[in-house]
Amino acid sequence: xxxxxxxxxxxxxxxxxxxxxxxxxxxxxxxxxxxxxxxxxxxxxxxxxxxxxxxxxxxxxxxxxxxxxxxxxxxxxxxxxxxxxxxxxxxxxxxxxxxxxxxxxxxxxxxxxxxxxxxxxxxxxxxxxxxxxxxxxxxxxxxxxxxxxxxxxxxxxxxxxxxxxxxxxxxxxxxxxxxxxxxxxxxxxxxxxxxxxxxxxxxxxxxxxxxxxxxxxxxxxxxxxxxxxxxxxxxxxxxxxxxxxxxxxxxxxxxxxxxxxxxxxxxxxxxxx
Numbered sequence: 001x002x003x004x005x006x007x008x009x010x011x012x013x014x015x016x017x018x019x020x021x022x023x024x025x026x027x028x029x030x031x032x033x034x035x036x037x038x039x040x041x042x043x044x045x046x047x048x049x050x051x052x053x054x055x056x057x058x059x060x061x062x063x064x065x066x067x068x069x070x071x072x073x074x075x076x077x078x079x080x081x082x083x084x085x086x087x088x089x090x091x092x093x094x095x096x097x098x099x100x101x102x103x104x105x106x107x108x109x110x111x112x113x114x115x116x117x118x119x120x121x122x123x124x125x126x127x128x129x130x131x132x133x134x135x136x137x138x139x140x141x142x143x144x145x146x147x148x149x150x151x152x153x154x155x156x157x158x159x160x161x162x163x164x165x166x167x168x169x170x171x172x173x174x175x176x177x178x179x180x181x182x183x184x185x186x187x188x189x190x191x192x193x194x195x196x197x198x199x200x201x202x203x204x205x206x207x208x209x210x211x212x213x214x215x216x217x218x219x220x221x222x223x224x225x226x227x228x229x230x231x232x233x234x235x236x237x238x239x240x241x242x243x244x245x246x247x248x249x250x251x252x253x254x255x256x257x258x259x260x261x262x263x264x265x266x267x268x269x270x271x272x273x
Contacts, residue, residue: 018253038242064085073197089119093150093152098111104215131205131208132217164182204219
Protein backbone atom coordinates (compact mmCIF):
# COMPACT_ATOMS: atom_id res chain seq x y z
CA UNK A 1 0.00 0.00 0.00
CA UNK A 2 1.31 3.42 -0.98
CA UNK A 3 1.48 6.29 1.52
CA UNK A 4 -0.58 8.30 -0.92
CA UNK A 5 -3.48 5.94 -0.44
CA UNK A 6 -4.11 7.47 3.02
CA UNK A 7 -4.67 10.96 1.56
CA UNK A 8 -8.31 12.00 1.17
CA UNK A 9 -9.51 12.25 -2.41
CA UNK A 10 -10.07 15.82 -3.55
CA UNK A 11 -13.15 16.33 -5.72
CA UNK A 12 -13.08 19.20 -8.20
CA UNK A 13 -15.69 21.95 -7.75
CA UNK A 14 -18.72 22.16 -9.99
CA UNK A 15 -19.24 25.04 -12.39
CA UNK A 16 -22.13 26.25 -10.24
CA UNK A 17 -19.92 26.35 -7.14
CA UNK A 18 -17.32 28.42 -8.98
CA UNK A 19 -19.96 30.88 -10.20
CA UNK A 20 -21.23 31.36 -6.64
CA UNK A 21 -17.84 32.44 -5.34
CA UNK A 22 -17.60 36.11 -4.22
CA UNK A 23 -15.23 37.01 -7.05
CA UNK A 24 -17.59 35.84 -9.77
CA UNK A 25 -20.65 37.21 -8.02
CA UNK A 26 -18.96 40.61 -7.96
CA UNK A 27 -18.21 40.32 -11.67
CA UNK A 28 -21.83 39.32 -12.28
CA UNK A 29 -22.98 42.47 -10.46
CA UNK A 30 -20.69 44.52 -12.71
CA UNK A 31 -22.13 42.81 -15.79
CA UNK A 32 -25.63 43.62 -14.54
CA UNK A 33 -24.71 47.30 -14.35
CA UNK A 34 -23.17 47.26 -17.83
CA UNK A 35 -26.13 45.36 -19.28
CA UNK A 36 -28.49 47.81 -17.61
CA UNK A 37 -26.74 50.73 -19.32
CA UNK A 38 -26.92 48.92 -22.66
CA UNK A 39 -30.61 48.17 -22.11
CA UNK A 40 -31.30 51.83 -21.36
CA UNK A 41 -29.49 52.89 -24.52
CA UNK A 42 -31.45 50.30 -26.50
CA UNK A 43 -34.72 51.59 -25.08
CA UNK A 44 -33.73 55.15 -25.95
CA UNK A 45 -32.91 54.16 -29.52
CA UNK A 46 -36.16 52.22 -29.77
CA UNK A 47 -38.06 55.29 -28.63
CA UNK A 48 -36.43 57.27 -31.43
CA UNK A 49 -37.12 54.52 -33.96
CA UNK A 50 -40.84 54.46 -33.15
CA UNK A 51 -41.80 58.04 -33.86
CA UNK A 52 -44.68 58.74 -31.49
CA UNK A 53 -45.35 62.20 -32.94
CA UNK A 54 -45.28 61.84 -36.73
CA UNK A 55 -45.76 64.91 -38.86
CA UNK A 56 -49.28 65.73 -39.96
CA UNK A 57 -50.45 64.49 -43.33
CA UNK A 58 -49.26 66.95 -45.99
CA UNK A 59 -46.97 68.80 -43.58
CA UNK A 60 -43.90 68.16 -45.75
CA UNK A 61 -45.61 70.00 -48.64
CA UNK A 62 -46.00 73.24 -46.68
CA UNK A 63 -43.10 75.52 -47.58
CA UNK A 64 -41.38 76.87 -44.47
CA UNK A 65 -38.11 78.78 -43.89
CA UNK A 66 -35.17 76.39 -43.68
CA UNK A 67 -34.12 77.80 -40.29
CA UNK A 68 -37.45 76.56 -38.85
CA UNK A 69 -36.59 72.98 -39.84
CA UNK A 70 -32.90 72.38 -39.13
CA UNK A 71 -29.83 74.28 -37.97
CA UNK A 72 -26.50 74.40 -39.86
CA UNK A 73 -24.34 71.41 -39.01
CA UNK A 74 -27.25 69.41 -37.53
CA UNK A 75 -28.72 66.18 -38.82
CA UNK A 76 -32.21 66.26 -40.29
CA UNK A 77 -34.76 64.47 -38.09
CA UNK A 78 -36.37 61.51 -39.86
CA UNK A 79 -39.96 62.89 -39.86
CA UNK A 80 -38.70 66.06 -41.59
CA UNK A 81 -36.87 64.36 -44.46
CA UNK A 82 -38.46 65.67 -47.63
CA UNK A 83 -39.84 68.82 -46.00
CA UNK A 84 -40.28 71.67 -48.46
CA UNK A 85 -38.33 74.74 -47.41
CA UNK A 86 -37.41 78.18 -48.65
CA UNK A 87 -33.92 79.68 -48.52
CA UNK A 88 -32.82 83.14 -49.61
CA UNK A 89 -29.33 84.01 -50.74
CA UNK A 90 -26.92 84.19 -53.68
CA UNK A 91 -25.19 81.37 -55.52
CA UNK A 92 -21.41 81.60 -55.32
CA UNK A 93 -19.92 81.95 -58.84
CA UNK A 94 -17.58 79.12 -59.75
CA UNK A 95 -19.18 76.63 -57.36
CA UNK A 96 -21.70 74.99 -59.69
CA UNK A 97 -20.57 71.38 -59.83
CA UNK A 98 -21.81 68.19 -61.49
CA UNK A 99 -22.89 65.11 -59.50
CA UNK A 100 -23.35 61.87 -61.44
CA UNK A 101 -25.58 58.81 -61.03
CA UNK A 102 -28.75 60.86 -60.48
CA UNK A 103 -32.00 59.16 -61.47
CA UNK A 104 -34.83 61.34 -62.75
CA UNK A 105 -38.13 59.58 -63.50
CA UNK A 106 -36.28 56.29 -63.93
CA UNK A 107 -33.52 57.68 -66.18
CA UNK A 108 -29.96 57.98 -64.90
CA UNK A 109 -28.27 61.29 -65.52
CA UNK A 110 -26.50 64.16 -63.79
CA UNK A 111 -27.30 66.92 -61.32
CA UNK A 112 -25.93 70.45 -61.45
CA UNK A 113 -25.41 71.67 -57.90
CA UNK A 114 -24.49 75.03 -56.42
CA UNK A 115 -23.47 76.72 -53.18
CA UNK A 116 -26.23 79.04 -51.99
CA UNK A 117 -24.76 81.58 -49.55
CA UNK A 118 -27.69 82.56 -47.34
CA UNK A 119 -28.41 86.22 -46.73
CA UNK A 120 -30.73 85.54 -43.78
CA UNK A 121 -28.05 84.09 -41.48
CA UNK A 122 -26.01 86.14 -39.03
CA UNK A 123 -22.82 84.16 -39.78
CA UNK A 124 -21.60 83.03 -43.21
CA UNK A 125 -23.79 80.01 -43.97
CA UNK A 126 -24.21 77.93 -47.10
CA UNK A 127 -26.67 75.34 -48.38
CA UNK A 128 -25.95 72.80 -51.12
CA UNK A 129 -28.66 73.02 -53.77
CA UNK A 130 -29.31 70.62 -56.65
CA UNK A 131 -30.65 73.11 -59.19
CA UNK A 132 -31.42 70.83 -62.15
CA UNK A 133 -30.96 67.51 -63.96
CA UNK A 134 -29.32 66.78 -67.31
CA UNK A 135 -29.44 63.61 -69.36
CA UNK A 136 -25.73 63.63 -70.29
CA UNK A 137 -22.53 64.72 -68.64
CA UNK A 138 -21.71 67.14 -71.46
CA UNK A 139 -25.05 68.93 -71.02
CA UNK A 140 -24.59 69.06 -67.27
CA UNK A 141 -21.07 70.49 -67.55
CA UNK A 142 -22.18 73.05 -70.15
CA UNK A 143 -25.03 74.13 -67.85
CA UNK A 144 -22.66 74.38 -64.87
CA UNK A 145 -20.25 76.52 -66.91
CA UNK A 146 -23.07 78.84 -67.98
CA UNK A 147 -24.26 79.23 -64.39
CA UNK A 148 -20.72 79.84 -63.13
CA UNK A 149 -20.32 82.64 -65.67
CA UNK A 150 -23.56 84.38 -64.64
CA UNK A 151 -23.35 87.27 -62.14
CA UNK A 152 -24.46 86.52 -58.59
CA UNK A 153 -27.83 87.88 -57.52
CA UNK A 154 -30.00 87.35 -54.48
CA UNK A 155 -32.88 84.97 -55.00
CA UNK A 156 -35.30 82.80 -53.08
CA UNK A 157 -34.92 79.07 -53.70
CA UNK A 158 -37.69 76.65 -52.84
CA UNK A 159 -37.43 72.88 -52.78
CA UNK A 160 -37.31 69.66 -50.83
CA UNK A 161 -34.80 69.11 -48.00
CA UNK A 162 -32.99 65.75 -48.20
CA UNK A 163 -30.49 64.08 -45.86
CA UNK A 164 -26.80 64.00 -46.75
CA UNK A 165 -25.89 60.86 -48.72
CA UNK A 166 -22.33 60.87 -47.43
CA UNK A 167 -19.12 61.00 -49.50
CA UNK A 168 -18.11 58.07 -51.71
CA UNK A 169 -14.87 56.87 -53.28
CA UNK A 170 -14.76 58.14 -56.88
CA UNK A 171 -14.25 55.72 -59.79
CA UNK A 172 -10.65 54.95 -60.76
CA UNK A 173 -11.00 56.43 -64.23
CA UNK A 174 -12.26 59.76 -62.87
CA UNK A 175 -10.83 60.53 -59.40
CA UNK A 176 -12.49 63.98 -59.29
CA UNK A 177 -16.01 62.73 -59.99
CA UNK A 178 -18.78 63.26 -57.44
CA UNK A 179 -21.12 60.27 -57.31
CA UNK A 180 -23.15 61.11 -54.20
CA UNK A 181 -24.92 64.24 -53.05
CA UNK A 182 -22.76 65.07 -50.05
CA UNK A 183 -22.45 68.68 -48.81
CA UNK A 184 -19.25 67.62 -47.03
CA UNK A 185 -17.72 66.49 -50.32
CA UNK A 186 -18.97 69.59 -52.13
CA UNK A 187 -17.50 71.79 -49.40
CA UNK A 188 -14.02 70.58 -50.33
CA UNK A 189 -14.56 71.98 -53.84
CA UNK A 190 -16.23 75.28 -52.90
CA UNK A 191 -14.56 78.68 -52.71
CA UNK A 192 -14.42 81.16 -49.83
CA UNK A 193 -15.18 78.60 -47.10
CA UNK A 194 -13.15 80.01 -44.20
CA UNK A 195 -15.36 80.16 -41.09
CA UNK A 196 -18.33 78.90 -43.10
CA UNK A 197 -21.31 77.11 -41.53
CA UNK A 198 -22.85 74.48 -43.81
CA UNK A 199 -26.17 72.67 -43.65
CA UNK A 200 -25.80 68.89 -43.50
CA UNK A 201 -28.89 68.18 -45.65
CA UNK A 202 -29.21 69.48 -49.18
CA UNK A 203 -32.08 70.97 -51.17
CA UNK A 204 -33.52 69.85 -54.50
CA UNK A 205 -34.89 72.91 -56.25
CA UNK A 206 -38.52 72.94 -57.40
CA UNK A 207 -37.58 74.83 -60.57
CA UNK A 208 -34.54 74.42 -62.80
CA UNK A 209 -32.82 77.63 -63.98
CA UNK A 210 -33.43 78.73 -67.54
CA UNK A 211 -30.28 77.11 -68.89
CA UNK A 212 -30.13 74.86 -71.96
CA UNK A 213 -30.02 71.16 -71.14
CA UNK A 214 -31.38 71.42 -67.59
CA UNK A 215 -34.78 70.18 -66.46
CA UNK A 216 -36.45 70.27 -63.07
CA UNK A 217 -35.47 67.48 -60.72
CA UNK A 218 -38.22 64.98 -59.99
CA UNK A 219 -38.50 64.92 -56.19
CA UNK A 220 -41.84 63.41 -55.08
CA UNK A 221 -43.23 63.68 -51.57
CA UNK A 222 -41.78 61.10 -49.17
CA UNK A 223 -43.89 58.19 -48.07
CA UNK A 224 -45.21 58.70 -44.54
CA UNK A 225 -43.58 56.41 -42.02
CA UNK A 226 -43.27 56.57 -38.26
CA UNK A 227 -40.47 54.00 -38.15
CA UNK A 228 -36.81 54.94 -38.27
CA UNK A 229 -35.03 51.75 -39.37
CA UNK A 230 -31.55 53.02 -38.54
CA UNK A 231 -32.48 53.69 -34.91
CA UNK A 232 -34.25 50.33 -34.79
CA UNK A 233 -31.02 48.66 -35.89
CA UNK A 234 -29.09 50.53 -33.17
CA UNK A 235 -31.66 49.40 -30.57
CA UNK A 236 -31.12 45.77 -31.63
CA UNK A 237 -27.35 46.30 -31.39
CA UNK A 238 -27.58 47.48 -27.79
CA UNK A 239 -29.70 44.43 -26.92
CA UNK A 240 -26.99 42.18 -28.39
CA UNK A 241 -24.31 44.03 -26.38
CA UNK A 242 -26.34 43.51 -23.18
CA UNK A 243 -26.59 39.78 -23.86
CA UNK A 244 -22.88 39.62 -24.68
CA UNK A 245 -22.02 41.07 -21.24
CA UNK A 246 -23.64 38.05 -19.57
CA UNK A 247 -22.08 35.65 -22.03
CA UNK A 248 -18.64 37.11 -21.33
CA UNK A 249 -19.13 36.61 -17.59
CA UNK A 250 -20.23 32.98 -18.14
CA UNK A 251 -17.34 32.28 -20.49
CA UNK A 252 -14.72 33.70 -18.08
CA UNK A 253 -16.18 31.77 -15.13
CA UNK A 254 -16.25 28.55 -17.14
CA UNK A 255 -12.65 29.03 -18.30
CA UNK A 256 -11.56 29.54 -14.68
CA UNK A 257 -13.48 26.41 -13.62
CA UNK A 258 -11.96 24.28 -16.41
CA UNK A 259 -8.48 25.49 -15.51
CA UNK A 260 -9.03 24.68 -11.83
CA UNK A 261 -10.32 21.18 -12.65
CA UNK A 262 -7.36 20.55 -14.94
CA UNK A 263 -4.88 21.63 -12.26
CA UNK A 264 -6.53 19.36 -9.65
CA UNK A 265 -6.43 16.42 -12.04
CA UNK A 266 -2.76 17.01 -12.77
CA UNK A 267 -1.94 17.31 -9.06
CA UNK A 268 -3.91 14.17 -8.28
CA UNK A 269 -2.32 12.07 -11.04
CA UNK A 270 1.07 11.43 -9.31
CA UNK A 271 -0.68 10.46 -6.08
CA UNK A 272 -2.27 7.46 -7.78
CA UNK A 273 0.78 6.27 -9.65
